[in-house]
Amino acid sequence: MRVLQKETLENRKRKLLQAVIYQYVRTAKPVGSHVIVDKYNFGLSSATVRNLLSDLEKEGFLIQPHTSAGRVPTDKGYRHYVDSLLEIQTLAAGEEERIRKEYSARSKELEGMMISTSHMLSAMSHYTGMVLSPRLDKTLLRRLQLVSLGGNQILVVIVSQNGLIRHRVVTLKRPLPSERLTAISTILNDRLKGLPLTEVRTQILDHIETVEQEQRDAFTLARELVREAFDLNQPDQELYVGGKENIIDFPELNDFSQLSTLMKVVEEKNLLASILEKEMKKGGGLTVKIGSENKLPQLRRVSLVSSTYKIGENAVGVLGILGPRRMEYARMIALVEGVTRIVNQMLTRFDADVE
Amino acid sequence: MRVLQKETLENRKRKLLQAVIYQYVRTAKPVGSHVIVDKYNFGLSSATVRNLLSDLEKEGFLIQPHTSAGRVPTDKGYRHYVDSLLEIQTLAAGEEERIRKEYSARSKELEGMMISTSHMLSAMSHYTGMVLSPRLDKTLLRRLQLVSLGGNQILVVIVSQNGLIRHRVVTLKRPLPSERLTAISTILNDRLKGLPLTEVRTQILDHIETVEQEQRDAFTLARELVREAFDLNQPDQELYVGGKENIIDFPELNDFSQLSTLMKVVEEKNLLASILEKEMKKGGGLTVKIGSENKLPQLRRVSLVSSTYKIGENAVGVLGILGPRRMEYARMIALVEGVTRIVNQMLTRFDADVE
DNA sequence: ATTAGCACTCAGTAAACCGGAGTGCTAATT
DNA sequence: AATTAGCACTCCGGTTTACTGAGTGCTAAT
Numbered sequence: 001m002r003v004l005q006k007e008t009l010e011n012r013k014r015k016l017l018q019a020v021i022y023q024y025v026r027t028a029k030p031v032g033s034h035v036i037v038d039k040y041n042f043g044l045s046s047a048t049v050r051n052l053l054s055d056l057e058k059e060g061f062l063i064q065p066h067t068s069a070g071r072v073p074t075d076k077g078y079r080h081y082v083d084s085l086l087e088i089q090t091l092a093a094g095e096e097e098r099i100r101k102e103y104s105a106r107s108k109e110l111e112g113m114m115i116s117t118s119h120m121l122s123a124m125s126h127y128t129g130m131v132l133s134p135r136l137d138k139t140l141l142r143r144l145q146l147v148s149l150g151g152n153q154i155l156v157v158i159v160s161q162n163g164l165i166r167h168r169v170v171t172l173k174r175p176l177p178s179e180r181l182t183a184i185s186t187i188l189n190d191r192l193k194g195l196p197l198t199e200v201r202t203q204i205l206d207h208i209e210t211v212e213q214e215q216r217d218a219f220t221l222a223r224e225l226v227r228e229a230f231d232l233n234q235p236d237q238e239l240y241v242g243g244k245e246n247i248i249d250f251p252e253l254n255d256f257s258q259l260s261t262l263m264k265v266v267e268e269k270n271l272l273a274s275i276l277e278k279e280m281k282k283g284g285g286l287t288v289k290i291g292s293e294n295k296l297p298q299l300r301r302v303s304l305v306s307s308t309y310k311i312g313e314n315a316v317g318v319l320g321i322l323g324p325r326r327m328e329y330a331r332m333i334a335l336v337e338g339v340t341r342i343v344n345q346m347l348t349r350f351d352a353d354v355e
Numbered sequence: 356m357r358v359l360q361k362e363t364l365e366n367r368k369r370k371l372l373q374a375v376i377y378q379y380v381r382t383a384k385p386v387g388s389h390v391i392v393d394k395y396n397f398g399l400s401s402a403t404v405r406n407l408l409s410d411l412e413k414e415g416f417l418i419q420p421h422t423s424a425g426r427v428p429t430d431k432g433y434r435h436y437v438d439s440l441l442e443i444q445t446l447a448a449g450e451e452e453r454i455r456k457e458y459s460a461r462s463k464e465l466e467g468m469m470i471s472t473s474h475m476l477s478a479m480s481h482y483t484g485m486v487l488s489p490r491l492d493k494t495l496l497r498r499l500q501l502v503s504l505g506g507n508q509i510l511v512v513i514v515s516q517n518g519l520i521r522h523r524v525v526t527l528k529r530p531l532p533s534e535r536l537t538a539i540s541t542i543l544n545d546r547l548k549g550l551p552l553t554e555v556r557t558q559i560l561d562h563i564e565t566v567e568q569e570q571r572d573a574f575t576l577a578r579e580l581v582r583e584a585f586d587l588n589q590p591d592q593e594l595y596v597g598g599k600e601n602i603i604d605f606p607e608l609n610d611f612s613q614l615s616t617l618m619k620v621v622e623e624k625n626l627l628a629s630i631l632e633k634e635m636k637k638g639g640g641l642t643v644k645i646g647s648e649n650k651l652p653q654l655r656r657v658s659l660v661s662s663t664y665k666i667g668e669n670a671v672g673v674l675g676i677l678g679p680r681r682m683e684y685a686r687m688i689a690l691v692e693g694v695t696r697i698v699n700q701m702l703t704r705f706d707a708d709v710e
Numbered sequence: 711a712t713t714a715g716c717a718c719t720c721a722g723t724a725a726a727c728c729g730g731a732g733t734g735c736t737a738a739t740t
Numbered sequence: 741a742a743t744t745a746g747c748a749c750t751c752c753g754g755t756t757t758a759c760t761g762a763g764t765g766c767t768a769a770t
Contacts, residue, residue, distance in 0.1 A: 068750045145502045245618045263600040423719045
C-alpha cells in the first residue's frame with residue numbers, strides 16, 4: 001500500500017500538503033491559499049502558495065471541487081499524509097487508563113470483551129468500531145461440560161483455552177440419568193481436551209466407528225450434542241460492530257442514498273467480515289485503507305483503520321474503525337494501535353491462566 | 356388511550372377518513388379530493404368530498420400542510436383509524452410459518468430468542484424491532500452450576516426456569532479443589548432452587564450468618580461468586596433492538612437532525628426500556644402509541660406498536676416495533692400480535708419442560 | 711343535499727441574478 | 741530564478757422573480 005515518496009516532493013511541499021490536510025480535516029471546507037498563509041507560518045505569500053498548491057494538484061495529491069474553490073485532499077493525498085506519520089502518536093495517558101478501566105469493569109469472558117471493544121472503539125473515535133472475533137480453528141478446547149437441567153434437557157458448555165465460552169441447551173430424545181452424564185462428560189473431556197474447536201466438531205462427527213463398544217453410546221449421544229451445540233450454520237468468526245449510528249454524522253455522506261447503502265454494508269456483516277478476514281490472512285500489523293483503496297465499491301467513500309490482534313504469536317482476529325475519509329488519522333491510528341496492544345495483553349493473559 | 360367514537364362521526368365520514376389514511380399511508384402524499392373520487396367509489400363528486408374533508412379537518416382528524424394542499428391525517432386521525440380496526444388482520448399463513456421456522460433454527464436459549472425476535476420484528480416490518488427481556492424477579496432459578504476451569508477460575512452457570520442462561524467466569528483468590536466445588540454446588544442448588552433470581556442474589560449476600568459452621572466457607576465462597584456473577588450494576592432487564600438502520604428510511608424524518616435525535620434515543624436504550632417497562636406495569640395486551648401520544652418528546656414523530664408477553668399468566672416483558680406514524684397499522688398490529696402469541700407459546704414451553 | 715364552476719392560494723420549480731471567494735496569469739520586484 | 745502584487749476571470753451558493761398546477765373554498769345552479 002505504501003506509495004513511494006517521490007524525490008520531487010521536496011520538504012516544503014510536503015509540509016504544505018500536511019497543512020492542507022490538517023486544515024481540511026478540522027474544517028471540512030476546501031482549503032484556499034489565504035487560509036494557509038494566515039494560519040500557518042510558511043513565510044510565503046498567497047501567490048506562491050497558490051503555485052505550490054497547483055503543483056500538488058498536478059501531482060494528484062489535491063483536487064479542486066470546482067474552479068475557484070480551495071483544495072481538498074485526494075485519496076492519494078491522504079495516503080501520503082498517513083505514510084508520513086512517522087512518529088505515531090501514542091494514546092494520551094488518560095485515555096489508556098480509561099480503556100483499561102472499561103475492560104476490567106466488564107466481564108472477562110471473550111464475547112463480552114469483543115462487544116465492549118467494539119463499543120469502545122466507536123465511543124472514542126466517534127466513528128464505527130469493528131471487531132472480528134478469533135477464529136475457532138485457532139482456539140483450543142479447555143473444557144467441555146455437560147450440565148443436566150432435569151428432564152431431557154442438557155446444557156452443553158464449551159470453554160476454549162482463551163476464555164471463549166459457548167453454551168447451548170440441547171434437548172435429547174430420551175432422558176439420561178445424571179451419573180451417566182458425568183461419566184460421558186469425563187470421557188469426552190479426556191479425549192478432546194486441547195484440540196482445536198473445529199477439530200472437536202469433526203472428531204465427534206466422524207470417528208465414531210473406532211470406539212470400543214462400551215463407550216459407543218457415549219459417542220452416539222455426543223454426536224447428537226455436538227451437532228446441536230456447535231450449530232453448523234453459525235459462522236465460526238463473528239463480527240461485532242459498535243456505533244453504527246455514528247455513520248449518520250459522517251460529513252461526507254450528504255445524501256440519504258449514500259448513507260443508506262453504507263448502512264446496509266455495515267448491517268450485512270459478512271461482507272465486512274470477509275474483508276477483515278482477508279486483512280488478517282495477509283499477515284499482521286496496522287493497515288489504513290483510504291477511500292478508493294477499498295475494493296468494495298460501497299466503501300470507497302470511507303476509510304478503514306484496522307489491525308490484527310494476536311494470541312501469543314498467531315494473528316487470530318482483527319479490530320478497527322470505519323470512518324470518513326476526512327479523518328484524524330493520527331489519532332485514529334494511535335487509538336487502534338493502543339486498543340490492539342491492550343487486547344493482545346488480555347488475550348495472552350487468558351492463555352496464561354490455564355492450569 | 357381509546358378515544359370515544361363520537362356519534363357525530365357518521366358512517367360515511369368514517370369511511371372517507373379511512374380512505375384518506377389508507378391512501379396517505381401508501382403514497383405519502385397529501386390526499387386531495389380528486390384522488391378520492393378517482394380511486395374509491397364513493398359515488399360523490401369532488402366538491403362534496405371537499406366539504407366532508409373540510410368537516411373532518413374541523414373535527415381534528417385531518418390537517419392541511421398548507422392551504423391548497425391535500426389532507427394528511429393527524430395523530431387523532433390515525434388513532435381513530437386504529438381504533439376502528441375491529442377485525443384485526445391475522446398474519447398470513449406463510450408469514451407465521453416463516454416466523455416459526457426462524458425460531459426453530461435459532462438457539463433455544465432465551466437470549467438468542469430475544470435477539471432473533473427483535474431481528475424478526477424489524478425484518479418483517481421494515482421498521483425497528485424491540486424486545487424487553489423478562490424481568491429477573493419473575494424468573495426462578497432452575498439450576499446453579501459451578502464448573503472448574505482449572506487454576507482458580509470458575510465458571511458459574513445460572514439457569515432459570517424459563518431457559519435464561521447466564522454464565523460468568525469468576526477468578527478466585529485461591530484455587531479450590533474440584534471435589535469441594537461439586538459439594539458446594541449441590542448445597543447451593545438445594546438451598547436456592549426455585550427462588551426468584553433476585554432472591555438468590557440477596558439470599559446469598561445477606562443470610563450468611565444463619566448458616567452452620569461447616570457450610571460457612573461454602574457461603575463465603577458463594578458470596579464472592581454471586582457478587583461477580585450477577586454483576587450488580589448490570590440492569591436486570593435488557594432491551595434488544597433490531598433494525599435501527601431502518602430508521603433512516605422513515606419517511607417523516609426528512610432532515611438529519613431529527614434522524615439523529617431519534618437514533619440517539621434508540622441507541623440510549625434505557626430511555627426506551629423504561630417506557631416499555633411502564634407499558635408492562637400498566638398491564639397487558641397490545642397498545643398503539645401514535646406520535647404525540649408518546650410522552651417522550653423525541654418520539655412524538657413516530658409510533659409505537661407494542662404488546663406484553665407472558666410466562667404462564669404473568670406479563671413479564673414487552674415486545675414491539677417502532678415506526679413512522681404513517682404506518683400500515685393493520686399489518687403491524689397483526690405482526691406484533693402474532694409474534695407475541697408465538698413468544699408466549701415458546702416461553703410456556705420452556706416452563707413446562709422443567710422436570 | 712349535491713354539484714358545477716370559478717377565483718384564489720401557495721408549494722415547488724425553474725430561470726435570472728448577484729456577490730464573493732478563490733484561482734491563474736502576467737508583470738514587477740527582490 | 742524565485743517570489744509577489746495585481747487583476748481579470750470563474751463559478752458556487754444564495755436570493756429574487758416569475759410561473760405553473762394542484763387543490764381548495766365559496767357561490768350559485770340543479
